[in-house]
Amino acid sequence: EDQVTQSPEALRLQEGESSSLNCSYTVSGLRGLFWYRQDPGKGPEFLFTLYSAGEEKEKERLKATLTKKESFLHITAPKPEDSATYLCAVQAHYGGATNKLIFGTGTLLAVQP
Amino acid sequence: DAMVIQNPRYQVTQFGKPVTLSCSQTLNHNVMYWYQQKSSQAPKLLFHYYDKDFNNEADTPDNFQSRRPNTSFCFLDIRSPGLGDAAMYLCATSEGVTDTQYFGPGTRLTVL
Numbered sequence: 001e002d003q004v005t006q007s008p009e010a011l012r013l014q015e016g017e018s019s020s021l022n023c024s025y026t027v028s029g030l031r032g033l034f035w036y037r038q039d040p041g042k043g044p045e046f047l048f049t050l051y052s053a054g055e056e057k058e059k060e061r062l063k064a065t066l067t068k069k070e071s072f073l074h075i076t077a078p079k080p081e082d083s084a085t086y087l088c089a090v091q092a093h094y095g096g097a098t099n100k101l102i103f104g105t106g107t108l109l110a111v112q113p
Numbered sequence: 114d115a116m117v118i119q120n121p122r123y124q125v126t127q128f129g130k131p132v133t134l135s136c137s138q139t140l141n142h143n144v145m146y147w148y149q150q151k152s153s154q155a156p157k158l159l160f161h162y163y164d165k166d167f168n169n170e171a172d173t174p175d176n177f178q179s180r181r182p183n184t185s186f187c188f189l190d191i192r193s194p195g196l197g198d199a200a201m202y203l204c205a206t207s208e209g210v211t212d213t214q215y216f217g218p219g220t221r222l223t224v225l
Binding site: 004043100101105106 | 119
């Protein structure tokens with residue numbers, strides 16, 4: 001069964017303290033892996049898409065990497081405004097075109113000043 | 114800016130009273146989705162439209178229905194809301210079925 005697991009469930013950092021969030025997945029053929037940021041009471045905001053092992057993407061203090069079994073979201077020198085829930089989702093190959101995203105339950109990040 | 118808009122942002126309804134949530138998009142995307150997200154849970158896909166072609170998830174209750182009258186608008190109808198239907202409802206769009214999905218701000222539904 002296709003599955004996405006994110007760890008840790010919650011992470012508290014001091015401002016400037018770099019860390020990484022993990023997204024491990026089991027899927028029968030990965031089409032793409034997506035990272036979203038979700039603020040309380042709002043919809044997910046798209047961050048990155050990764051398609052193949054070894055791929056990396058960066059945006060400001062965030063860097064996403066992908067292997068054949070997991071993805072990491074590295075946060076360098078975080079600021080309080082980086083506090084949010086970070087969601088990982090995978091899209092798998094099935095017979096015929098499909099679009100279904102399988103989401104993890106997210107990592108709740110709190111960055112303290 | 115191109116975007117996904119959901120109205121209302123907050124909706125309160127009574128147990129069993131039908132409710133309709135609205136989603137519109139200025140992205141001109143072909144695909145529109147409805148997700149349900151309960152507190153601290155992952156978003157759960159209810160159904161999606163590829164253009165006018167409706168695709169229902171197997172485990173979506175019959176109580177949930179959707180309409181897409183044109184490219185820009187999509188509606189979620191909950192025929193007889195129960196207490197368990199209280200959740201955030203998210204609309205998303207994508208260019209094609211395998212492309213990145215962009216989400217709206219969500220509608221928080223409360224059932225009294």
